Amino acid sequence: MGVTRVVVGLRHPLKHLRGKAIQLLRHQGIQVDVVGEDLQSKLFKEALGSCLIVNAPLLYRAAFHVPFSVLKYAMTADGKIAASTGHASWVSGKASRGRVFELRGRSDAIIVGGNTVRLDNPRLTARHVKGGHVPVRIVMSQSFNLPEEANLWNVHDAYTIVATQRGARRDLQKKLAMKGVEVVEFEMLNPRDVMSYCYDRGYLSVLWECGGTLAASAISARVIHKVYAFFAPKIIGGVNAPTPVGELGMKQMTQAIDLIDVSYEQVDRDMLMSGFLQPIPDLSPVIPSVDEIPSVDPEVSPYETNIISFYKTWDTFGAFANFSPHPISLPDENGDCFTWPTVEHYYQAHKFVSVDNPQARDIVQEIKQARSPEEAARIGRTRQRELPELVRSDWESTKIDVMYKAIKCKFSTHPHLTEMLLSTAGSVLVEASPHDLFWGGGREGEGLNYLGRLLMQLRSEILGTVQTTGKIEEST
Numbered sequence: 001m002g003v004t005r006v007v008v009g010l011r012h013p014l015k016h017l018r019g020k021a022i023q024l025l026r027h028q029g030i031q032v033d034v035v036g037e038d039l040q041s042k043l044f045k046e047a048l049g050s051c052l053i054v055n056a057p058l059l060y061r062a063a064f065h066v067p068f069s070v071l072k073y074a075m076t077a078d079g080k081i082a083a084s085t086g087h088a089s090w091v092s093g094k095a096s097r098g099r100v101f102e103l104r105g106r107s108d109a110i111i112v113g114g115n116t117v118r119l120d121n122p123r124l125t126a127r128h129v130k131g132g133h134v135p136v137r138i139v140m141s142q143s144f145n146l147p148e149e150a151n152l153w154n155v156h157d158a159y160t161i162v163a164t165q166r167g168a169r170r171d172l173q174k175k176l177a178m179k180g181v182e183v184v185e186f187e188m189l190n191p192r193d194v195m196s197y198c199y200d201r202g203y204l205s206v207l208w209e210c211g212g213t214l215a216a217s218a219i220s221a222r223v224i225h226k227v228y229a230f231f232a233p234k235i236i237g238g239v240n241a242p243t244p245v246g247e248l249g250m251k252q253m254t255q256a257i258d259l260i261d262v263s264y265e266q267v268d269r270d271m272l273m274s275g276f277l278q279p280i281p282d283l284s285p286v287i288p289s290v291d292e293i294p295s296v297d298p299e300v301s302p303y304e305t306n307i308i309s310f311y312k313t314w315d316t317f318g319a320f321a322n323f324s325p326h327p328i329s330l331p332d333e334n335g336d337c338f339t340w341p342t343v344e345h346y347y348q349a350h351k352f353v354s355v356d357n358p359q360a361r362d363i364v365q366e367i368k369q370a371r372s373p374e375e376a377a378r379i380g381r382t383r384q385r386e387l388p389e390l391v392r393s394d395w396e397s398t399k400i401d402v403m404y405k406a407i408k409c410k411f412s413t414h415p416h417l418t419e420m421l422l423s424t425a426g427s428v429l430v431e432a433s434p435h436d437l438f439w440g441g442g443r444e445g446e447g448l449n450y451l452g453r454l455l456m457q458l459r460s461e462i463l464g465t466v467q468t469t470g471k472i473e474e475s476t
């Protein structure tokens with residue numbers, strides 16, 4: 001006699017996963033009660049509250065399309081995060097700093113501003129456990145006014161990204177890039193655009209350990225969801241000593257942001273207060289209205305057919321995206337079988353394969369070693385832009401075949417993906433990239449959607465509804 005009843009605290013916030021397990025269990029004759037639906041009482045109301053808090057990162061990310069962002073600071077009893085000289089070690093005690101390492105260990109990235117780099121020269125590593133998760137370190141600096149030497153530029157500690165304004169200090173950008181730091185330029189550097197970028201990289205949770213100026217800017221941009229404030233029983237004084245949050249433009253105390261679901265905890269001699277700035281989003285199923293789904297094919301009215309759009313690996317059918325973590329084994333530039341971490345790695349590298357030039361061969365190697373599909377794409381795209389002469393001359397006419405070969409390998413290597421693809425029979429597949437109008441469908445369906453088309457082509461071939469077309473076939 002196995003499990004006879006399951007109580008579910010929260011339905012999955014991601015549409016394509018929501019309700020699947022509940023349905024399966026009920027089909028097996030197991031009683032499934034969903035809190036807030038089948039179970040209503042004061043006790044279950046509290047239980048639901050706890051489930052929301054535990055799942056906050058995924059709920060915020062799914063609802064706002066930015067990672068769940070936590071602002072953390074340590075402050076003396078008189079409200080300072082450092083002495084007026086900027087000296088700050090240490091405000092909070094060893095136990096509190098241990099808790100910070102744990103927080104870092106649960107974050108995909110840590111964000112600081114340029115000021116913090118100059119003043120603290122931080123390492124921003126989660127040093128409490130050996131071999132633990134190593135978050136990416138992100139420096140936001142508009143001016144790129146950064147020191148040439150800094151702990152953060154030692155990328156052996158952790159991957160480091162500097163987000164800056166387009167064109168800032170190109171000379172210094174190159175110097176840091178040579179050290180392995182990834183520099184990402186933004187038209188207008190601001191917290192929301194950086195968070196959208198982090199969302200696209202698949203980050204679930206980000207920890208802001210920045211100074212008051214950047215903290216205020218992030219709060220004003222409404223990208224901060226939770227605060228962890230460590231209070232130390234110390235008085236440091238200092239008229240100009242820095243405080244945790246800079247200018248928010250509030251003139252009356254009644255405008256202050258009231259934290260929600262606040263918890264208090266003593267940590268050795270310090271006090272830790274944490275709370276949410278915005279209520280945790282309630283993602284009970286919302287059926288998207290038809291006009292929310294971009295119509296891809298003008299002839300096909302969205303009223304008659306189902307359009308499945310995918311983009312980020314987190315999204316509905318995200319496994320169809322080229323960035324999805326599904327390795328493929330295909331011959332490399334020497335014809336040796338190589339396990340490409342993702343379709344993206346294979347595709348980007350093949351821009352430079354079979355070009356008889358040592359630099360091209362180096363680029364292929366660089367892409368093969370790229371630690372993420374985003375990095376592979378960044379290398380492939382920047383090299384293609386900067387060194388077009390290194391791209392194979394027949395690229396425009398072969399890139400579709402290259403992509404199709406990789407996709408066929410991906411789906412045959414991972415059968416559950418084929419099942420997922422077949423489950424979309426009858427639907428139009430759209431890669432909803434707003435940037436890439438060749439492979440993507442674009443925001444209003446203005447894109448060519450080649451990735452969607454190749455996936456539908458593959459689906460038809462598997463279903464046997466069309467003969468495999470000679471052209472693509474012979475290139476596989």
Ligand SMILES: Nc1c(N[C@@H]2O[C@H](COP(=O)(O)O)[C@@H](O)[C@H]2O)[nH]c(=O)[nH]c1=O
Pocket residue numbers: 073074088089090091092093096097100112116120121122123124125209210230
């Ligand atoms: N001084 C201070 C903090 N300072 C924050 O931690 C960063 C230093 O990180 P790391 O170099 O990895 O130790 C520093 O840049 C600032 O963001 N944090 C705290 O929890 N308590 C403290 O007393």
